Each structure stands twice: as C-alpha cells, then as structure tokens.
Amino acid sequence: MTVKQISVFLENRPGTLAALTDVLSANQIDMRALSLSDTADFGVLRIIVDDSYKAAFVLKEAGFICSVTRVLALAVSDTPGGFAKAVTVLGKNGINLEYAYAFTTKKRGLAYMILRVADNDAAIAALTAAGFTLTCQDELVEL
Amino acid sequence: MENYYQREIECASPEQIRAWQDERLVKTVHHVYDNVAYYRNLMDAKGVRPEDIRSRDDLYKLPFLTKDDLRDAYPYGLLAVPRADAVRIQSTSGTTGRRVVAFYTQHDIDLWDECCARAIVAAGGTREDVVQVSYGYGLFTGGPGLNGGSHKVGCLTLPMSSGNTQRQIQFMVDLGATILCCTPSYAAYLGETIHEMGLQDQIQLKAGIFGAEAWSQEMRRDIEKSLGIKAYDIYGLTEISGPGVSFECSEQTGMHINEDHFIAEIIDPKTGEVLPDGEKGELVFTSITKEAFPLLRYRTRDICVLTREKCSCGRTFVKMSKPMGRSDDMLIVKGVNVFPSQIETVLINKGYPANYQIIVDRVNNSDRLEVQVEMTPEMFSDSVSAIATQEAALVEALKAMLGIYAKVKLVAPKSITRSEGKAVRIIDNRKLY
Incomplete structure (x- = not known):
C-alpha cells in the first residue's frame, strides 16, 4: 500500500533542474507529482513518476544521485x-x-x-x- | 627622522654584521651538533663535521631542515638545552597532526622581545605610546611576541588578545591606544566597525604593525585610510621564534631581517641551490643566537626576494620582499596555517570522496574558506534535514582539525574537475601575491 518516490540531489546552480527534466522527457517518463525542498546550497527534488524503475535507472546513468523511498x-x-x-x-x-x-x-x-x-x-x-x-x-x- | 631601538646593531656596517654572523654560526653549529642527536645524525648523514663550518660561506654545506623534520622530532627531539633550562613553549597555529612546537630559554625570549621592540620602534613607538596587542595570546606567537617587544620599549601595553571587537574598540578609545598590533584582516575589520559605530574621530591610533598573513598593497591603503594610521608589515614564524624575524621601516619597501640573529638565504625550491640576492626563491633561515631551539637552514616555503640596496631609513639589514607565494600547498587563512591534506583526512574519515576543492575568498578584507565536497549515494537522503545534519557534522570535524570555520558546500557528483595530472585542489581568489 505504498508508492515509490524518487529523490534526487540537486546542486544549487542554474540549469541543474533543467538537466534533470531533460533526462526524464528524453526517456518519456511522466511525472505525477513533484516537490522541491532546498537549502542555500542544494536541493532535494522528490518526484512520483509513472515508471519509477526506469526513472531511477536513467537518472543514475545520467550521473544524478537519487534514491527510491x-x-x-x-x-x-x-x-x-x-x-x-x-x-x-x-x-x-x-x-x-x-x-x-x-x-x-x-x-x-x-x-x-x-x-x-x-x-x-x-x-x-x-x-x-x-x-x-x-x-x-x-x-x-x-x- | 628615523627611529631605532638598537642603532649600533640595526645600522651596523656590513663587515660587522658579517663578523657577527660568522662567529655566531660556528658557535651554533657546535652547539646543536653536541647537544641534539637529530642534528648529529643529519650532519653525519651528509658527511659534514662542525669543523667544516668556519664562516657563513660554508653554510651551503649544511643539510636543510623542513617542517617534516620538526614533526619527526616532536616533541623534544630538537631541544638543544636541558629541559630545566627552557622556560617557554609556543606552537604553530591550529594544526592537528602537523603540530610543531618551539622552545625558548629566558635568553631566547629576551632576544625575541628585542626583535619585536625594533619593529615597534621602527613604526614610531616610544615609551609614551599605548600599544594594543590584538593578536591571539597563548600558543600562537603573535600576542606574546609583540607583548614582549612592547614591554622592552617601555610602552603601556594593552594585552587584548583577539576577538570581542566591541570591547577592543571601547578600550582603544577609552585608553587612547596609539599603536595597534594584529592581523591585517582583523585591523580592516576593526576599522570597519569603528566607522559603523561612528567612533573614527575618537581613536588616537598613529601606527599599526600587522602580520601573520599575506596582505596586498591595496589592503594596506584601505587600512591606513580607515584607521588614519601608517600600517607596517611584520614577518616571522614560530619555528624561528615568532614575529619580528623581519619588520618594515618607514620606507615600506620590504622588511629588514634581524641579521644579527638570523642568516637568510634564498634557494631554488626544486634544486636547493643557493640563489644570488635579487633572485626570487624560497626563503631559508638559520638562527644563530638561540639556545633552546636553534634551526639550521630551515626552509620556510615562503617565496621571496632579498635586496641589499641602501635603505633610506639607515638600517643596513638585508630586506626581504613580502612573501610572493608558497613552495608548498599551505594556505594561510585568517592567520591560520591550512594544509589541503588535513581537509582530505577529515573527508576520508567521514566517508566522503577525496575529490574536493578548497575555495578561499577575501570578502570585506576577511578570509572565507569553503570546502566543496561531492555528494555520494551513501550520504544522500530524501530528507533535507538528514543531509544538513551530516553537513553540520563535517563542518564540526573540519573545525576540530583546522581550528577555523570552513563552510561546506555539497556539490553534484563528478562536478569537481578531474585533472589528468596534479589535481587542482585550491582556488585562492584572494590575489594576495
């Protein structure tokens, strides 16, 4: 009775979020929900997607640090x-x-x-x- | 008009200086050879006998000494007198694992104080002055050195130590301090705060003696303008005694080395070859009057130039330029020695990758140290507070190691440039040299 959320580490620098969404769109991954929590230097992006396995895989491939919760x-x-x-x-x-x-x-x-x-x-x-x-x-x- | 503390010494003829150096060097070499096994081993390994050193022309025959030797010999390995004869220990700033201690007999402290007294008098100090010493007191040599020098001159000495800026300024105003001794960045900060408090018309400072960290000519002008003073540079290192190894005169074109106590050489840091005056290289000191902790050919790692041109102040001591860089990777941040290897040790102990970058900036004349560390899958969490807790633990561990605050910035993996050869670990934006 749970769902898989993917959390991604984002350095606070212009373009990092765009780089991430590019990876998702290139792999035809659809986001259901999104939340971004940030400090002065970094953020943690949390997303619920239609295919969490594929999303985690392609994000790791692209060099992002992510975890599934x-x-x-x-x-x-x-x-x-x-x-x-x-x-x-x-x-x-x-x-x-x-x-x-x-x-x-x-x-x-x-x-x-x-x-x-x-x-x-x-x-x-x-x-x-x-x-x-x-x-x-x-x-x-x-x- | 020029002020001397010991005119007959500070303005001695080159021949006289040379005679002192020859005689004292020979004596010191015998002293360390007879009393310190560590030196005996070093000299024997190089095949040098004390008798081979008959004047300063033979100095090149002696082996170099580095900070590593001082660490190897820690704690008492280089002490050249019976422990009962030594009266003081000082230590280099804030470094765990790289701690270096130096010893002094009462004679050594008297000579050190005299060196600092020369600096104070050269900056215009007399027994009428009130000297505010805002260098740290304790193991750090800044406070004790200038304190002792101020006593020798007969100045009214205000041993403030560092910190508590409001109280510093209150005492400066209430007691009418005329000479300030501290790090240049703290002087700049005091100046700013004095202006913020609107007290610039109530301070009576005329001069400042600032050292223990690199500072540019621009920074000197800023401080001079802000505090309405003439700002003098002073140089020294704990290993060789502390501040006062060399000091600036009113000409402000380099620091006169107290050559009756220290022989300076400039070497090629790669080959160890001695370079002629005027050439840029690593500064090497031999202390020739110390009893407890004389060092022969100690490599400072500071890159400097020595000049023997006649100085308008009348002093005959050789002048060294401000250090123009380092021949090792040591950084001086807020007056504290920082080695990248110390930061690396902390990161590895805490489970972070050893790929890191150190960024040093000077904002409003105050140093800022930032350590950029790459995030790892193991450290990552979906909870921002869990990451922040780890970050805080790293900041604490760095502070315990370095003695100063370093901001930690977690960055994306692989975002720190990997280089093919030697990694670029340090980005120093301060433009000090």
Missing part, C-alpha cells in the same frame, strides 16, 4: 477538511510526518497527498482503520 499516497476528497482528518489520525497515533505534498487528478476528481512518515506500516494501519484509502503503485500509474 516508499511513501504513502493518500486519496482524499477534494473538499475543505479532507486532509485535516488524515493528519489528525496520524497525530493521535503518534506518527510523525516528515514531509508531505499534494497533487490532484482530472480522471477521478480526487486529491492525493504524498506522505513521508517514519513508520509506513503504523501509518497504513492507523489510516486504514480510520477509513482512508491508500493508493498502491499500480493504481498510481493509471491515474
């Missing part, structure tokens, strides 16, 4: 308060949220939250018990 993709209704309920559940269960970002899809009219927590299993159990739906990798590809 399993994260949660939570489907929430695209209405006010949808995400609030989910974070309340995590908080009540003592699960720390390291970072999160969101994307929406046209197809299903849903919003998806990507959640990075320390303990995926505990988070899955808590969220499922509270009635939330978690998306798996295969489903994500079809979105």
